[in-house]
Amino acid sequence: MNYKRIDFESTYFDLFELSEGVYATISKKDSGASVNAGFFDLGNYIIVFDTHIYPGAARDLHNAIIELYDKDPSFIINSHFHIDHILGNCLFPESIPIMSTQVTLEKIKEVSFDQLKRYRETAEEEILKRKEMLNSEDAPFGEIEIYNDLEFYKYVTDPNFKIILPNFLIKDEIIINGINKTVHLIPCGVGHTESDILAYFPNEKICFMGDLLFANLDDSWAPSESGRFNAVDPPKLYEILKAIIEKDIKIFVPGHGELSTKDAVQMNMDFIKENFLKT
Numbered sequence: 001m002n003y004k005r006i007d008f009e010s011t012y013f014d015l016f017e018l019s020e021g022v023y024a025t026i027s028k029k030d031s032g033a034s035v036n037a038g039f040f041d042l043g044n045y046i047i048v049f050d051t052h053i054y055p056g057a058a059r060d061l062h063n064a065i066i067e068l069y070d071k072d073p074s075f076i077i078n079s080h081f082h083i084d085h086i087l088g089n090c091l092f093p094e095s096i097p098i099m100s101t102q103v104t105l106e107k108i109k110e111v112s113f114d115q116l117k118r119y120r121e122t123a124e125e126e127i128l129k130r131k132e133m134l135n136s137e138d139a140p141f142g143e144i145e146i147y148n149d150l151e152f153y154k155y156v157t158d159p160n161f162k163i164i165l166p167n168f169l170i171k172d173e174i175i176i177n178g179i180n181k182t183v184h185l186i187p188c189g190v191g192h193t194e195s196d197i198l199a200y201f202p203n204e205k206i207c208f209m210g211d212l213l214f215a216n217l218d219d220s221w222a223p224s225e226s227g228r229f230n231a232v233d234p235p236k237l238y239e240i241l242k243a244i245i246e247k248d249i250k251i252f253v254p255g256h257g258e259l260s261t262k263d264a265v266q267m268n269m270d271f272i273k274e275n276f277l278k279t
């Protein structure tokens with residue numbers, strides 16, 4: 001894999017340029033969140049792929065774009081409805097269109113408002129717990145994660161903080177031919193969730209997988225044997241991965257975990273085959 005780390009300060013993620021204008025934010029292991037995101041400069045459009053769970057990470061993502069390009073992104077993609085990929089939507093100007101599938105929009109409406117409500121209801125207690133951890137010798141989380149959590153609760157309890165819904169809905173694959181590069185946004189149907197979108201750069205041989213791919217994580221995550229496997233329909237996810245692995249792709253950006261090659265896709269497929277597919 002050929003990519004470079006960009007000198008950008010964030011307690012949440014490392015910023016990598018995978019090809020000119022194609023960036024991935026890979027969560028730092030001690031940040032408290034494992035979710036990844038990215039952004040792409042097509043020459044005339046800057047597109048954000050997912051917006052993190054920590055609002056501070058979404059703020060840093062936005063700042064990275066401003067630092068590099070001195071302008072806001074043209075639009076945002078929510079790859080799927082899980083809150084760790086969409087909560088940061090509201091850290092971007094509301095005028096920026098947010099793209100998802102109709103199914104993702106409906107699922108966000110169904111679950112995320114309640115999730116935000118729960119975060120708010122438990123905030124006081126959680127803040128207290130984190131503050132106690134700062135003075136404790138055997139805190140379950142490291143200091144960076146505790147501070148990130150404290151910032152999280154400060155953001156989500158702000159009355160101005162809200163869930164921003166996707167408002168630009170796609171059903172089938174769309175291809176955006178930018179001045180400098182082309183991206184295919186491909187809704188894959190049921191797999192990890194009821195609807196997942198991936199972003200594929202055929203010329204650069206890069207694919208942003210969202211949570212269709214989990215890679216190189218510790219044993220509590222798929223696809224390790226003891227890990228929980230997070231997919232509503234593993235056989236359908238297998239078919240999606242089977243189609244993707246056949247393409248000429250050099251870098252896969254997983255929804256969680258390190259930048260990967262086909263090996264990680266194969267590992268996920270092997271795990272599904274072993275555990276979910278009837279022989």
Ligand SMILES: [Zn+2]
Nearest residue numbers: 080082192211
């Ligand atoms: Zn997910």
